[in-house]
Amino acid sequence: MDARKKRILGILIDDYIASAEPVGSRTLAKKYDLGISSATIRNEMADLEELGFLEQPHTSAGRVPSDRGYRYYVDELMPKRFITNDAVSRVKMAFQAPMREIAWFIHQTARMVSEMTGYPSMVVAPPVLEARLSEIRVLRLQSDTLLFLVSTDAGVVENRAVSVPEDLSVDQLGALAGEFSREFHGISIHELKDRILDPLARDAERYRSLWETLGGWMAAWNVYENRVTLAGPLSILQYPEFRDIEKVQRVLGFLEREGAVEELLKSALSSTESVQVMIGQESPVEAIWDCSVVTATYQVKSHVVGQVSVIGPKRMHYAEVVATVELVSEELSRALKWA
Amino acid sequence: MDARKKRILGILIDDYIASAEPVGSRTLAKKYDLGISSATIRNEMADLEELGFLEQPHTSAGRVPSDRGYRYYVDELMPKRFITNDAVSRVKMAFQAPMREIAWFIHQTARMVSEMTGYPSMVVAPPVLEARLSEIRVLRLQSDTLLFLVSTDAGVVENRAVSVPEDLSVDQLGALAGEFSREFHGISIHELKDRILDPLARDAERYRSLWETLGGWMAAWNVYENRVTLAGPLSILQYPEFRDIEKVQRVLGFLEREGAVEELLKSALSSTESVQVMIGQESPVEAIWDCSVVTATYQVKSHVVGQVSVIGPKRMHYAEVVATVELVSEELSRALKWA
DNA sequence: AATTAGCACTCTATTATCTAGAGTGCTAAT
DNA sequence: ATTAGCACTCTAGATAATAGAGTGCTAATT
Structure with missing residues (x-):
């Protein structure tokens, strides 16, 4: 994995995240100023495919990131701290509102996260x-x-x-x-x-x-x-990977099933990372194998008591989602300090 | 409108509600024991079309009820008191649970109605x-x-x-x-x-x-x-008329827009009927012109303070929905009496 | 007079066939 | 090591052909 491969992989994934279309060598060469020809890119892409970072929907299509490709992107390539000042102040503001019953509070948090990211959000409430x-x-x-x-x-x-x-x-x-x-x-x-x-x-x-x-x-x-609140499930309809009603039903059906999400997110609790990303088949649940899930934990008195989570297509805007979920969970921890 | 026409219209609408397929004369003659041939049914159906109760998607398809046909069905033909004892006891039970904040209560009501009917439900809370x-x-x-x-x-x-x-x-x-x-x-x-x-x-x-x-x-x-709680929006995905994502988005987009539903349901407040049905283009909102909305009001101290409502395809199971919505609104009125 | 059988006709949904175009991998030249 | 060139592959979309369900009308039947 030399620098050029990384560069190409990063740009390809960014482009695919934005366009949802398989990315070809010609497109890449024309659209971005890489200083190399499409033929060279083709060779690099063939290598990247061999390494398992890319795959082809079919022989004569462009490339698409594999689960492993996304994983590498999330771990190594994506821009960090991708969040606007507006978002930060919005979240801080939201948590300054006076307290209410926890259930309601969690509900509002989920709504906010879904609105901010444009994906469905699940928030696990503290174990009341x-x-x-x-x-x-x-x-x-x-x-x-x-x-x-x-x-x-x-x-x-x-x-x-x-x-x-x-x-x-x-x-x-x-x-x-x-x-x-x-x-x-x-x-x-x-x-x-x-x-x-x-x-x-x-x-x-x-x-x-x-x-x-x-x-x-x-x-x-x-x-x-049932500790989980689901917000904004319909937002996935806007993404082309969910043009297929069957798929929508499979995924949303899972999300709406009581307890299912809680169970799923338990598997994200083991990590010591504050934010965890689950990509495609990394998930234990087959129904969401073409989704990614980003999860952050929040604490009360330095015990993890719940999670803030976002689900979307694997072609997710990871940088933004990770930053948002992290911010919200931190602020939520802070807001719950009074407990 | 002689008895036979009514009979045919009623059966046709029932069949269409169940099957979602345009109903032809042959099907009708074979499936139901009407004692007349398909040719006769064809003649009657032509009459019913001329009267505006039926329409044809295209010349060589079966018939489908028009808005007016559904209206006649709802007003005159459909079976009344279409509700199981199970449903009745479920609703009564639900309202015996102890009181909580009104917002939560309304939320639970909406969920119950959506679950019972299989359609999305909107409940308008009292004007707190x-x-x-x-x-x-x-x-x-x-x-x-x-x-x-x-x-x-x-x-x-x-x-x-x-x-x-x-x-x-x-x-x-x-x-x-x-x-x-x-x-x-x-x-x-x-x-x-x-x-x-x-x-x-x-x-x-x-x-x-x-x-x-x-x-x-x-x-x-x-x-x-925002006085409206929406529950079970995803349930419409199961109906073939919502196979088209665009349509789903149009309808659910409307339902999720704050205030929009409240505005819509205001137009159902004028009636003196306890339950009101709005069919297709009878609605003032174009986005839901191929939906029907069933709405019941509930009272506190004999003042109307809110509504219980269900939305679905025009091909809706009206009898059941009307009965459910009526039952729930009555029990809700009763439960709120302590206010 | 009402009903029904028969039949020609219409229209759609499905399937099969064809084609343009985007993208690839390989080879040879730079 | 890079790139231009080219033959090859595969899909999406367009076009054409076909089967089948349903109709309306007419003439025969009850």
Whole structure:
């Protein structure tokens, strides 16, 4: 791999990323001022193909990068720090907005990433079910409605209005909240769920119907077990590689399947790199073998708690996407510091 | 329009809804036991075409319902109360789950409707910005974090954790909340926003930085100005009329455009019918001229506050969709009664 | 008078065939 | 080592041919 080969490979991939058309030697020679003829480029391209960086859709077409070619591009060739000041300030701004429930926050993040990159984005939320309870408060909203406010070490995760048939006084409410907080402090929501659902684990006589209500509430809480938010799935329709409806369905079907994306992104957690790129068949999931996935992790208290991810055609604008995803995940880590 | 014509029209539309293929006289005669020959059916079909209920894609193809044909089908021919017990219990169940923020609730509703019908669903949320404030509570979450809990006559709409630099005592907090509640009771969130953002309208000296924080919060609140949640947009990909990516983009592009759907559905508000069907070119929006939209309104305190809507190809399973949308909107009205 | 069988006609979707053009690899000249 | 030249390959797109489904009309039948 001499410098000229690298140069040609880099330019070819850039051109292909921009045009989506197989790149021929003549085009390359004419369009870019390489100082060598198309014949020479042809020879180099033949070498690059032999090395496995390029492939031909068919004998008389131009060349297209192989998975390995993209890999080399991502690791060695692509421009770094490809991000505008506008983007940086947009992201910083977004995370200065006041806090809300985590689910919503994650949702907005995914939207922003998708909008900025032009590809679908998946964001994995922190594992709320494993957060430790710090406090439970109970407020009276209306005569027959209580509001439960559950704080954890990951912030306020949940609040719910619950209709309670029993008539509890203000004092009783306070006592109830205190009791809850004491009894459940430090356990995870996951455990809380089990405890409340298990009739043996609790004093069944006091606040009977309240317990039952809470039980129902908890049982319905599995919404949260899906930690992944998908945003902007339709943006892939604009790319010519997704002209084929079948392909679109295969990919988007996978992305929409609950849990599937979470599973996929787990395989990106092992790396120590802050941003990881998964190209084509490097993915364990066949449905997305002609896609690439770029994933960054974010942290709370220096523990990885979630991921910010982008999916698109292998012909992806890697430099920009990597930079964006990295920026967002960093800012997200910062924004979650209050947790 | 004698009975036989109606029968033929009804069967033809049912068949076309199921098959997506133009229906010919021979097919009709063979597949359904009408007791008349294909020639007779041909004559009837020619009449129905002349009446404007059917049209031919080209001379030697079968017939396809026209907008007017679908309209007649929806108004007169289609089976009523087309809904399974399973569906009914699913919906009732869903609305028994405990309450959460309205935005989330609406989101879940849209998802359910899309899943049940197999078409994209749009749900218009109640106009939260116009709800009247009933109470504001302020809690301390952590030493430097306050939680604002805003109740309105449409329920708990919002809660936000806000970092407050000032060190307020418990008493001060209570006083603050009381002051807020008194001062702002009965005004809309819309007005609240204006008031807080206007530095002249308030005593600038007390809680200065708190006010500023709240101002920032309010300024960012325009998220809520988009009242529409879209769910399941990808489901249209499965229908053969959306084999064409261009068309998909045109329709989904419209659905994703903020405000566009809200605008469209406004035109369905005038009717006194609980469910309204908009067929093809009956829609004011050209982008969805080969779609149909089924919309039901829901109420709080017998005021219409939002809509539940489904969009799909004109060849839509109207009976089922109408029944579903009606059921969901009724249950939604019931569930929101606590407001 | 309504229905039906028969038939010529129309139109599309599919398949087969042809062609231009872009790109290649190889060879010989620079 | 590079490049010009050239024969060769393969696809995308255009054109032509064909089968088949469906129609409308007419004349026969009930």
